[in-house]
Amino acid sequence: MNLKKAKTRSGRLLGGIATAVVTASFSMFALQAAAHGDNGMPQQIIVKYKTSGISSPKQLAAVNKALAAIGPRHGMQLSRMRTMATGAEVIHVNRNLDDSELASLLAEFKADPSVEYAEEDRIMHTLLTPNDTQFSQQWDMFEATAGINAPTAWDTNRGSGAVIASIDTGYRPHADLVANILPGYDFISSTTNNDGNGRDSNAQDPGDYNTAGQCGTGSAASNSSWHGTHVAGTAAGVGNNALGIAGVAYQAKIVPVRVLGRCGGTTSDIADAIIWASGGTVSGVPANANPAKVLSLSLGGSGACDSTTQAAINSARSRNATVVVAAGNSNANAANFNPASCTGIITVAAVGRTGGKAYYSNFGTVVEVAAPGGDQTTGTANGILSTLNSGTTTPGSDTYAYYQGTSQATPHVAGIAALLYSIKPTATVDEVINTITSTTRAFPATCSQCGTGIVNAAAAVAAINGGGGGGTPSQLLGNTGFENGTSSAPWTASTGVISNSTSQPTHGGTWDAWMNGYGSAHTDTLSQSVAIPSGRTSATLSFFLHIDSAETTTTSAYDTLRVQVLNSSGTVLATLATYSNLNKATGYTQRSFNLAAYIGQTVTLRFTGTEDGSLQTSFVVDDVTLTVQ
Numbered sequence: 001m002n003l004k005k006a007k008t009r010s011g012r013l014l015g016g017i018a019t020a021v022v023t024a025s026f027s028m029f030a031l032q033a034a035a036h037g038d039n040g041m042p043q044q045i046i047v048k049y050k051t052s053g054i055s056s057p058k059q060l061a062a063v064n065k066a067l068a069a070i071g072p073r074h075g076m077q078l079s080r081m082r083t084m085a086t087g088a089e090v091i092h093v094n095r096n097l098d099d100s101e102l103a104s105l106l107a108e109f110k111a112d113p114s115v116e117y118a119e120e121d122r123i124m125h126t127l128l129t130p131n132d133t134q135f136s137q138q139w140d141m142f143e144a145t146a147g148i149n150a151p152t153a154w155d156t157n158r159g160s161g162a163v164i165a166s167i168d169t170g171y172r173p174h175a176d177l178v179a180n181i182l183p184g185y186d187f188i189s190s191t192t193n194n195d196g197n198g199r200d201s202n203a204q205d206p207g208d209y210n211t212a213g214q215c216g217t218g219s220a221a222s223n224s225s226w227h228g229t230h231v232a233g234t235a236a237g238v239g240n241n242a243l244g245i246a247g248v249a250y251q252a253k254i255v256p257v258r259v260l261g262r263c264g265g266t267t268s269d270i271a272d273a274i275i276w277a278s279g280g281t282v283s284g285v286p287a288n289a290n291p292a293k294v295l296s297l298s299l300g301g302s303g304a305c306d307s308t309t310q311a312a313i314n315s316a317r318s319r320n321a322t323v324v325v326a327a328g329n330s331n332a333n334a335a336n337f338n339p340a341s342c343t344g345i346i347t348v349a350a351v352g353r354t355g356g357k358a359y360y361s362n363f364g365t366v367v368e369v370a371a372p373g374g375d376q377t378t379g380t381a382n383g384i385l386s387t388l389n390s391g392t393t394t395p396g397s398d399t400y401a402y403y404q405g406t407s408q409a410t411p412h413v414a415g416i417a418a419l420l421y422s423i424k425p426t427a428t429v430d431e432v433i434n435t436i437t438s439t440t441r442a443f444p445a446t447c448s449q450c451g452t453g454i455v456n457a458a459a460a461v462a463a464i465n466g467g468g469g470g471g472t473p474s475q476l477l478g479n480t481g482f483e484n485g486t487s488s489a490p491w492t493a494s495t496g497v498i499s500n501s502t503s504q505p506t507h508g509g510t511w512d513a514w515m516n517g518y519g520s521a522h523t524d525t526l527s528q529s530v531a532i533p534s535g536r537t538s539a540t541l542s543f544f545l546h547i548d549s550a551e552t553t554t555t556s557a558y559d560t561l562r563v564q565v566l567n568s569s570g571t572v573l574a575t576l577a578t579y580s581n582l583n584k585a586t587g588y589t590q591r592s593f594n595l596a597a598y599i600g601q602t603v604t605l606r607f608t609g610t611e612d613g614s615l616q617t618s619f620v621v622d623d624v625t626l627t628v629q
Helices: 057-073 099-111 150-154 227-236 267-277 307-318 406-423 429-438 457-464
Strands: 043-049 078-083 089-093 115-120 123-126 163-168 253-258 294-297 299-302 322-326 346-351 369-372 384-389 398-404 512-516 522-531 539-549 560-566 572-580 589-594 602-611 617-628
Touching: 043 099, 043 267, 043 307, 057 078, 057 099, 099 115, 115 307, 123 267, 150 457, 163 227, 163 267, 163 406, 227 253, 227 384, 227 406, 253 267, 267 294, 267 307, 294 406, 299 322, 307 322, 322 406, 322 429, 346 406, 346 429, 369 406, 398 406, 406 429, 406 457, 429 457, 429 522, 512 522, 512 602, 522 617, 539 572, 572 589, 602 617
Parallel strands: 163 253, 163 294, 294 322, 322 346, 346 369
Antiparallel strands: 043 089, 043 115, 078 089, 123 299, 384 398, 512 617, 522 602, 539 589, 539 617, 560 572, 560 602
């Protein structure tokens, strides 16, 4: 008879789940809270049915019947527009809704057991703060203070063979860019976004200008930004051609994908574009002949990551595409912005020329790295110089201009990712992310919650090449202290494992990985895939472990934690250690293991905690590192 008394784990779930969503608007945009469609674009929602898309006339009829019934109950008309690549339905609303109306409408859809999720088709915007043009040097590429050390990387690689998808306003055929442009696509569904038609194969930017009031009540007039042309130039502008600027990966190619036009762009169009750009299928759109391994998104809006965008990112990751996203320009926590707060991506903050956080840059635990974004409060030339167009509304002539923003920081990181794929086309997404995040250099000025440091192109290229053996030790794992919070990438964890609960102490920071502790039959897992470069002489896994248990036995291992190494097929290569309630102790103990046998391989490090039917045991892991030399 089991006499152990069950013990409930208190405060467990709320420690790792955001219980409120804080919304904020970008300082350069007049985002309207009162009427969600009051921005010159149609009001839309996204509804995902559990059937994964409409595949028969019977299903279509059922959905149309439901829309015809729901709409009048809320004083509106609803009509289905199309099925997205994710299987979700885009639904048009015939009038603008305020917050309470939108919430009521979505609540009715969510109450339907056949609906997986329902959410607003939110509007995304470019993330720049533009200024006038003047040519000067590209300090962001080479200056020791805040540059990315590109010239040293170029001694090894310049991006040949890699493809970057620039998901933005489209492109202009600039003389310093066009040689690197591959066929793209215009994903804007609306016919009112300055080109007079909907989706088509012409990804050229016709301009995104608007008149006063056109993008919402009280909105100011705005000239065309040519934003997509500017960020594409930074990522992969043609180099070594005695003309203008050089992109980070100046021998890589760009697939331009137009998703932003007048007043911005919709979540549904952007999600479809992410899937298409990475080689996925979108109904009614020809296949992308040049799937991109790197997706650069210098765009965003307020609100936490939505299900639609996360599903699209997951789809891209499944095709081994790395998604790089701007953190945002509101000097606020990036956790409250989309898609910056999505998981499985590289979220990029911006530094100015002094190497400290740019005054506008968002920050937070969801940020992986920082890159030069510029700060023109100290002079125009302290922005980021790149390709542009002289037209104020419709296209004019080629020119160059300084812009600033996390939009400008993002293509630096996308370019570095392209360099890595050029060297190692078989690299996994996690390998690319780990390489970029683990090879950054320290901030020379204050940049709190800006990720691991300023990206270093030369160090990243050296790391993906194997680092030459010996030399300076480097650390390979991402998010080692779990301080990215609920955005736990590149870790994969069971629900609630990544925790900031004060019920169990951390070894450092405010987050840790807390497995088990429920006092009932339960299994938790925590894992991360990592590529251990060839040419190294040592590889050491270390972590700090705290075991707390209500078990009183001194002989029986009722609850266990296994630490294992798996290959890419999921086969267990080794069980490094097994701990149990018998190892309980106050405080943390550092555990270390020799992984030299796996040098040159991509492996998964996995922690598995298993708890029996009563009396809790908590296995708390923190500050996990994999150091190679």
